[in-house]
Amino acid sequence: MREINFVDALNEALHEEMEIDKKVICxxxxxxxxxxxxVTKGLKDKFGAGRVRxxxxxxxxxxxxxxGAAMAGYRPVVEIMFMDFIMLAMDPLVNQAAKLRYMLGGxxxxxxxxxxxxxxxxxxGPTHSQVLEAWFMQVPGLKVACPSDPADGKxxxxxxxxxxxxxFFCEHKMLYxxxxxxxxxxxxxxxxxxxxxxxxxxxxxxxxxxxxKNCLHAAEALAAEGISAEVADPxxxxxxxxxxxxxxxxxxxxxxxxxxxxxRSGVGAEISAAIQEEAFDYLxxxxxxxxxxxxxxxxxxxxxxxxxxxxxxxxxxAKKTLGVTA
Amino acid sequence: MAKKAKSLSKKRLHKMxxxxxxxxxxxxxxxxxxxxxxxxxxxxxxxGQEACSVGVCSVLNREDAILTxxxxxxxxxxxxxxxxxxxxxxxxxxxxxxxxxxxSMHIADVSMGHYGAHSIVGANMPMAAGMGLAYxxxxxxxxxxxxxxxxxxxxxxxxxxxxxxxxxxxxxxxxCENNGYAVSFGVNRSTAVExxxxxxxGYDAPGVTxxxxxxxxxxxxxxEAVEFARKGGGPSLIxxxxxxxxxxxxxxxxxxxxxxxxxxxxxxxxDPLLLAEKLLKMTTAEKDAHQKMVVEEMAxxxxxxxxxxxxxxxxALEDVYA
Numbered sequence: 001m002r003e004i005n006f007v008d009a010l011n012e013a014l015h016e017e018m019e020i021d022k023k024v025i026c027x028x029x030x031x032x033x034x035x036x037x038x039v040t041k042g043l044k045d046k047f048g049a050g051r052v053r054x055x056x057x058x059x060x061x062x063x064x065x066x067x068g069a070a071m072a073g074y075r076p077v078v079e080i081m082f083m084d085f086i087m088l089a090m091d092p093l094v095n096q097a098a099k100l101r102y103m104l105g106g107x108x109x110x111x112x113x114x115x116x117x118x119x120x121x122x123x124x125g126p127t128h129s130q131v132l133e134a135w136f137m138q139v140p141g142l143k144v145a146c147p148s149d150p151a152d153g154k155x156x157x158x159x160x161x162x163x164x165x166x167x168f169f170c171e172h173k174m175l176y177x178x179x180x181x182x183x184x185x186x187x188x189x190x191x192x193x194x195x196x197x198x199x200x201x202x203x204x205x206x207x208x209x210x211x212x213k214n215c216l217h218a219a220e221a222l223a224a225e226g227i228s229a230e231v232a233d234p235x236x237x238x239x240x241x242x243x244x245x246x247x248x249x250x251x252x253x254x255x256x257x258x259x260x261x262x263x264r265s266g267v268g269a270e271i272s273a274a275i276q277e278e279a280f281d282y283l284x285x286x287x288x289x290x291x292x293x294x295x296x297x298x299x300x301x302x303x304x305x306x307x308x309x310x311x312x313x314x315x316x317x318a319k320k321t322l323g324v325t326a
Numbered sequence: 327m328a329k330k331a332k333s334l335s336k337k338r339l340h341k342m343x344x345x346x347x348x349x350x351x352x353x354x355x356x357x358x359x360x361x362x363x364x365x366x367x368x369x370x371x372x373x374g375q376e377a378c379s380v381g382v383c384s385v386l387n388r389e390d391a392i393l394t395x396x397x398x399x400x401x402x403x404x405x406x407x408x409x410x411x412x413x414x415x416x417x418x419x420x421x422x423x424x425x426x427x428x429x430s431m432h433i434a435d436v437s438m439g440h441y442g443a444h445s446i447v448g449a450n451m452p453m454a455a456g457m458g459l460a461y462x463x464x465x466x467x468x469x470x471x472x473x474x475x476x477x478x479x480x481x482x483x484x485x486x487x488x489x490x491x492x493x494x495x496x497x498x499x500x501x502c503e504n505n506g507y508a509v510s511f512g513v514n515r516s517t518a519v520e521x522x523x524x525x526x527x528g529y530d531a532p533g534v535t536x537x538x539x540x541x542x543x544x545x546x547x548x549x550e551a552v553e554f555a556r557k558g559g560g561p562s563l564i565x566x567x568x569x570x571x572x573x574x575x576x577x578x579x580x581x582x583x584x585x586x587x588x589x590x591x592x593x594x595x596x597d598p599l600l601l602a603e604k605l606l607k608m609t610t611a612e613k614d615a616h617q618k619m620v621v622e623e624m625a626x627x628x629x630x631x632x633x634x635x636x637x638x639x640x641x642a643l644e645d646v647y648a
Binding site for chain 1: 391422423424425426427428432434435436437441442444446449451452453454455456457458459460461462463464470482483486487489490493494644645646647
C-alpha cells in the first residue's frame with residue numbers, strides 16, 4: 001500500500017468528504033492557504049470560497065457559527081489552530097453543540113467536527129502544547145477521536161464528518177510528518193473500535209493518540225529484554241471501546257495506560273477504572289499510569305522533555321507493573 | 327406612536343394585537359402555574375415587551391429563522407410555535423416540544439422556524455451567524471433574526487458575530503431588546519454607550535434605535551432590515567427600547583431593590599397593548615372578542631399540558647449518543 005504522511009491523510013479525507021457531500025464546509029483561521037500545518041490545502045481551490053472560509057481570530061464566533069450552520073443542515077469542519085485555543089469556544093462546543101439535540105428533544109442534530117492540533121514536543125510553551133481529550137470525553141453528547149497514525153487519521157476523520165454528533169478531533173502535531181500506509185478512497189474507521197497495534201502476551205500498553213508511538217517504541221525496547229508487550233489503541237476515547245481493552249488485559253493480566261495529558265482525572269484514570277470493573281479477576285498487578293507531570297508544558301526543550309511522557313517512562317512503568325527490577 | 331404603516335391593513339394590525347395578547351395571557355398563565363408550583367425551575371416572562379416579538383415576527387416567513395433567549399416565550403408564540411406543546415414543555419410533560427428536557431429556557435419549534443431559546447446570554451448570536459452562512463449558501467433568500475437583550479450586547483459573542491456577519495454579508499438581523507436591566511444591573515451602568523444601536527457603526531452595518539413599545543415601529547424597522555438582508559446587504563442592528571413589567575425571573579418582585587414603582591408605572595402607561603388599542607381605536611366589543619378567543623386558547627393549552635403524561639425516565643437518556 002502507498003505510504004503518505006498524517007497531514008496528507010487528513011487532507012485526503014477532507015477532499016473526499018467535500019466531494020461526496022456538498023453540505024460539508026470548512027472554517028477556521030488561515031484555512032484557505034492552509035498556512036500553519038497544511039491540513040486544509042487545496043480545498044479552497046477545489047471547492048470555492050463559499051465552502052472554505054478563513055475566519056477572523058474569534059473562536060467563540062466561528063465555532064458558534066459552525067453550530068448554527070449545523071442547525072441549518074450543513075456539516076461544518078472547523079479548524080482550531082492550536083488545541084489550547086478551544087477554551088475561547090467552550091460555550092458553543094460544550095454548552096451548545098453537545099447539548100442541543102438533547103435540549104431540543106431531538107428536533108435537530110449537530111453534525112460538526114472541531115479538528116485541532118494538540119500536544120507538546122515542539123517548544124511552543126504552556127499555551128500551545130496541551131492535549132485536552134480528558135476534558136471533552138467527560139461531556140455527554142460529544143465524541144472525541146485521537147488517531148495515532150495516518151490510516152486512522154483518514155478513516156476517523158471521514159467517520160467524524162459523517163457522524164450526526166459533534167466530534168472533537170485531536171491531531172497531535174508530532175504525528176503530522178509521520179508516514180504510514182493509507183488506503184486510497186473509501187476508508188472509514190468506525191468510532192468506538194479500539195485497535196491492537198502490536199500483539200503481545202506479558203503486558204498491555206494502552207496509548208492515547210501520539211502516545212501510541214511511545215508505547216510501540218517501549219514495546220520494542222521491552223522485547224529486547226524478553227518481555228512481550230501488546231499495544232492497544234482506543235482510537236476514540238468517547239465512545240471508548242472498553243471491551244477490546246479488557247479482552248487484551250484478560251490475555252496479558254497486566255496493563256499500563258499512557259497519555260500525554262495530566263495524570264489527575266485523566267483518560268488513564270477512566271480506562272483503569274473501566275478495566276478493573278470488567279476484568280478485575282484477571283489483573284495480576286495494579287494498573288500503571290504514565291502521563292505528563294503535574295505542571296504546564298514548559299518551553300525550554302529539556303524542561304519540556306522532562307514534563308512530557310516518553311518511551312523510557314513507559315518501559316519503566318511496564319517493568320514496575322511486571323515486578324521486574326531495572 | 328408611529329404612523330400606521332401603509333403595508334399594514336387594519337385586519338393585519340388586529341392580528342398583531344391578538345398575538346401580543348396571546349403572549350400576555352400565555353405568560354400570565356405560566357406565571358400563575360409557576361406560583362402554584364406546577365411549573366418548576368425558572369420562568370422569565372417578557373410581559374411589557376410583546377411589541378418586539380410580534381413586530382419582528384410579523385415580517386418573517388415560516389422559512390425564516392429566529393433564535394431567542396431565556397426570556398423567549400413571546401418570540402416563540404409570535405413565530406407560530408405550537409402552544410399546547412409549549413405549555414406542556416413548561417410543565418415538563420412528555421408531549422413538550424423538547425420532550426421535557428429543555429423547559430421554559432430552551433423552547434424550540436424547528437418546524438416553525440424557531441431554532442431555540444438559548445439561555446446562555448449571547449450564545450445565540452454566533453449560531454445566527456452560522457445559520458446566516460447556511461442560508462447564504464442555499465441562496466433561497468431566507469433570513470435569521472436573533473433576539474437578545476441589553477446585557478448580551480456586552481458579550482464578546484455579540485461583537486464577534488456582528489463582525490462575522492458584516493465581513494461575509496450574512497442575512498442576519500440583530501434585534502436587541504433593551505429593557506433597561508440585565509437582571510438587576512442597569513444598562514446605564516453596564517454599557518458605555520447611550521444607544522446600543524451605535525455599536526453597529528463598528529461593523530459598518532445599519533443600526534437604528536426604535537420605540538420597542540410600538541408594534542408598528544418594530545414592524546417597520548424589521549421590514550427594512552429584513553429587506554436589506556434578503557438583498558444581500560448583510561446584517562443590521564435594531565435596538566428597541568422596551569421594558570419588562572415583571573421581575574427578572576421566578577416571580578421576583580416587579581419593583582424593589584434596583585428599580586422604583588414610579589419607573590414601572592411610567593412604562594406601564596406605554597403598554598404595547600394600550601398603544602395598539604389606541605391606534606386601532608378599538609371598541610370594547612372588539613377587545614372582548616380578542617380576549618375571549620385568547621383566554622380560551624390559553625385554557626386549552628394549560629389543560630392539554632396538565633392532561634399530558636409525565637415524562638418517562640427512559641427519555642432522560644434519549645436524544646444523546648449512548
